[in-house]
Amino acid sequence: MQAANVTRRNFIRGATGGLLAVGLGVGVAGCSTIDLSTAGDGGDLLDQLRDRGNVRMGFANETPFAFIDSEGDLTGQAAEVGKEIFRRLGVDSFVPKLADFSSLIPGLNAGLFDVISAGMYITPARCEQILFTNPDYNAPYAFLVPEGNPLGLTTLDDVVADPDVVLGVIVGGVEESVATGVGVPSDQIVVFPDQVSGLDGVAAGRADAFLLSTLSLRSALASRTDSGLELSEPPFIPTVDGVDQNGAGGFGFRLGEANIVEAFNSELATLKSEGLLLPIVEPFGFTEDEMTDLTAEELCQAPQA
Numbered sequence: 001m002q003a004a005n006v007t008r009r010n011f012i013r014g015a016t017g018g019l020l021a022v023g024l025g026v027g028v029a030g031c032s033t034i035d036l037s038t039a040g041d042g043g044d045l046l047d048q049l050r051d052r053g054n055v056r057m058g059f060a061n062e063t064p065f066a067f068i069d070s071e072g073d074l075t076g077q078a079a080e081v082g083k084e085i086f087r088r089l090g091v092d093s094f095v096p097k098l099a100d101f102s103s104l105i106p107g108l109n110a111g112l113f114d115v116i117s118a119g120m121y122i123t124p125a126r127c128e129q130i131l132f133t134n135p136d137y138n139a140p141y142a143f144l145v146p147e148g149n150p151l152g153l154t155t156l157d158d159v160v161a162d163p164d165v166v167l168g169v170i171v172g173g174v175e176e177s178v179a180t181g182v183g184v185p186s187d188q189i190v191v192f193p194d195q196v197s198g199l200d201g202v203a204a205g206r207a208d209a210f211l212l213s214t215l216s217l218r219s220a221l222a223s224r225t226d227s228g229l230e231l232s233e234p235p236f237i238p239t240v241d242g243v244d245q246n247g248a249g250g251f252g253f254r255l256g257e258a259n260i261v262e263a264f265n266s267e268l269a270t271l272k273s274e275g276l277l278l279p280i281v282e283p284f285g286f287t288e289d290e291m292t293d294l295t296a297e298e299l300c301q302a303p304q305a
Contacts, residue, residue: 065119
């Protein structure tokens with residue numbers, strides 16, 4: 001099974017409606033269920049998981065967040081952070097539950113798994129459907145540009161200031177709305193079908209820069225070391241109408257399960273304060289740039305472009 005390349009587009013695909021496309025547990029047998037009727041007073045999911053001895057982790061097989069590796073094991077940034085925190089909470093067995101990204105929230109709420117461990121962006125719309133932990137990363141933006149960044153592009157304001165600059169974005173992603181929200185005219189924007197074509201577009205001169213998260217751009221460059229391209233520096237968070245457009249992700253639990261969210265947040269805060277979070281996620285391309293002190297409360301209340 002191959003893990004799919006991830007772009008910000010994947011995160012914003014609709015999370016409601018449609019048939020569930022949730023797979024069977026990968027690598028671990030069993031179909032234990034959780035009692036969904038006990039979510040009053042903050043819920044008792046953590047007690048149920050401790051009694052059962054495992055946690056079912058919903059994921060979408062997207063690198064670098066959660067995917068099945070060549071050994072058949074669940075790994076990735078979100079998977080490994082989740083495993084470490086659940087171990088600290090007294091649960092040390094992990095059952096992967098594969099789902100299409102758009103089926104993760106419906107699958108969670110149907111009780112098909114216990115937690116969404118997929119690096120899901122925390123947005124106000126999603127906060128109405130599930131409880132999020134505080135984010136364990138915030139992916140800033142960057143441009144993919146020719147080596148040396150000949151036009152000196154470092155933020156979207158630079159694109160606005162030069163009407164000759166052509167900016168590439170991915171179809172269906174939030175990048176286009178963010179760019180136009182900052183003030184980039186639509187006739188300066190060229191839309192590519194995917195990450196690879198965007199990279200090729202800059203390399204061929206069809207765009208001067210390609211806007212995407214640092215995580216996605218690093219992933220693209222890692223597979224094309226001879227592309228003659230680089231990431232602009234430093235990374236940036238665009239602001240639209242005075243609101244930062246963060247790409248921060250966390251773990252999702254069912255509404256009513258506030259107790260396990262509180263316990264999870266406590267252990268996550270410990271990992272951050274003791275400098276233990278970054279070493280867990282560095283193997284998956286994360287850097288200090290992606291570390292964050294944002295809270296789920298802030299992100300759930302933040303308007304989006």
